[in-house]
Amino acid sequence: MADPQARLAQMLAKLKARSFRITPQRLAVLQILAASRAHPGVEDIYAEVKKTFPTTSLATIYKTVALLKEINEVLEIRFFDSSRFDGNKPYPHPHILCLHCGAVLDPELPGVEALVAEAAARSGFQIVDHRLNFFGLCSDCQKT
Amino acid sequence: MADPQARLAQMLAKLKARSFRITPQRLAVLQILAASRAHPGVEDIYAEVKKTFPTTSLATIYKTVALLKEINEVLEIRFFDSSRFDGNKPYPHPHILCLHCGAVLDPELPGVEALVAEAAARSGFQIVDHRLNFFGLCSDCQKT
DNA sequence: TATTAATAAATAATCATTATCTTTAAAAAT
């Protein structure tokens, strides 16, 4: 499910199924979220959408990502004082943030499932969600 | 390092070593953070401190926890729209939050070290920090 | 005890996010 086309189609299908309207601004936001692998924040999305729709309001971006969150088509990751979004993998998965350049990646961690199971077993909790965030320096930024 | 007395002594030593003053308000905040296992938020600490020092300002609580963060004597855990603090284990460790009653626990997860290592190895990052948060229902809240 | 610098208290400012309100336009009905 990492194909931008498929992701966009999936998002559109979900919106249509719940009879939400497909507006040009929404479509633009969906396309950005489906295509970007950079985990953009609202301001990033806003800047991008404005290229094609200059009158777009920031509130529209907020409302659209909130809607996508509600229908589980985007994952919100709260970093220090703002959020970033993943429209490619809209389910809980770990992230790693470079404290120097701000890059956010999706590391492949096969150990995650076992850790979630361990957390449930040891705590007695019924776990429904998680945010596993690592912070450090990416390989590029280590060189400087 | 889970003994409140030892933790308080450690915090005081660190403050004194860096010649920060030990005021009654600060001492009160330290005691609460050293003793509480509930991962209190600023408002919780504020309410508690006001019992002994009714004129205390909320800003004082914020400034004190910020100071403790700077000297690595408290860990901040950002949940949805506010932060909670751990003065017992002021180093990165996993947390589990009950979405129903708001309880925050420290699960013992031996698998964490391996996961951090895995994240570093697979991403090429030099990892310096992490926040591993699980969300769900505690055993009590599952019964209702 | 007086001096000085750090801290507390009070309160204003910040800023990401959310809410409100009016205008616009998507989609359905005619």
Place this chain on the structure above:
DNA sequence: ATTTTTAAAGATAATGATTATTTATTAATA
């Protein structure tokens, strides 16, 4: 295609956690 309905866009105000600022206290040192 036109009309109708109503969700959504745009503009802007409000919110609320946190931070900054300003003044008044007070701890530390001489």
